[in-house]
Amino acid sequence: MRALIGVLFLLLTAVLPATSHLHVEYSVPEELEVKILQKLFLDILKKKEVRVFLVGDKRERYRKNIERFAKKLKVVESCKDADITLIAGFVEKFPRDCLEGLLFSTKRENLFKFRNCLGAFYWKKGRPNLVLIRERLEKHRIELPSEYDRFIESEVKVEELRRGMRV
Template identity: 30%
Template sequence: MKLLLTLIFFVTVTFASDSSDNLRIQILEKIISDISVNEETKVWSDNKNILNTLKSHNILNTTDNCEDATIIILQEYNNLITQCSSRAIFVLNYKLLSDIPQSFGALFWKKGRPNIVIIKSRIKAQSIQVSNDLNPYLEDKVW
């Protein structure tokens, strides 16, 4: 009986993890699709799972090199190399929005729900255009 309960627990956790990753990627695809950076959008992420899934969905153009990207999806501060720090950066952790002044927005989970924040002054400074669909997520400053 313990073995069966343990097995059910691990299967549930695995599927829950996969579904949250899929939801995160769907949200990222929608956000990035609704953004214009004045040139062809090419996306790079330090999270290889996200990058590979974006490639397989074939909705966004991706690149294996951050230097070729116009938008970087960043999960870890340590993975941002100097040569790529001038790119438009979208972070997956709210703290990184404060830590990386070049970042223009964030997708993060709080109380089990996804939260999206896009900073008005940063998109203006980087000449990033956002569609009206993203207006509810525009903030004046990092809170």
């Protein structure tokens, strides 16, 4: 019972306030994560449905969660058929033909590994974090609603993060 109260407290104090301005309703953290990605991808691509190619060691987990919680995301089997590639976790070998398209990650470290990765949505100390890189968005002529302004960082700021992480 004590653990359940602790989890509820964490959700109410950490997760809800950090994401409430994005206006996403959810019942479990996995649903929150997928719905934030769905909203972001729809806003980036200005489409009613977004085709997502998954790579990385967490791709099967994201596939299940997208199929379960995201009505407007469709997982595809090739990056050539995708609107965006989601790097789900860590990736050992990245398909070369996918480097030309739009990339997004669930790990902050991938922002430094893939110079064309638009941003990352990741968890740190139990809290959701979203980072979008201004220059990379501008390169693709992506304009987002003002509700994302607080998550957009310059390439210089991201480089400072990298040095702090020693990646």
